[in-house]
Amino acid sequence: GESVGLHLPTLSVQEGDNSIINCAYSNSASDYFIWYKQESGKGPQFIIDIRSNMDKRQGQRVTVLLNKTVKHLSLQIAATQPGDSAVYFCAENRGGSNYKLTFGKGTLLTVNP
């Protein structure tokens, strides 16, 4: 049968290159966004978040950009390492209520040594 994994967007980069993972969201009421990294067999790991009153936020080797005009979010990873290989999810919190995160489809990042 067909594997649902075939529908997962993929990104393959060389070690040391920069990676950019994109995410589109649909709800203009969303006001809080989070990027999670999920390695095989593990739970999602928090990477970085951004609130809707910001356009950019930087962490260690990661930067999140938010474009509210086109409802687009991106995660930039500098100097990508093999340990960065994982599925990356963006999640949005809608309408100011903390009780529900809505996750995107996810992007599989593969870092080639």
Add this chain to the structure above:
Amino acid sequence: DAGVTQSPTHLIKTRGQHVTLRCSPISGHKSVSWYQQVLGQGPQFIFQYYEKEERGRGNFPDRFSARQFPNYSSELNVNALLLGDSALYLCASSAVAGVFQETQYFGPGTRLLVL
């Protein structure tokens, strides 16, 4: 510091059976959320509990229920299991719910297989 812990790590059940999954939040966190993650997809919200009360519920049937205990740990119960309930069940904890945005930190999950 201990993160979110979940038990058991893996579970195999047959159709029609009942299952209970357990979660302990990060120390000091009072809110617990449950998510279902089917293979190849992102997590789907099931419940959030804060101070032992349900604060939100996702689009899941009444076969799914949960509760939170005075020590803020939580149980997710699923009755009359179906094959489609096979998934990774994730628990996430956050410090506060419903007041302002708080980051949700996830546990390793419980892998449930229904045969």
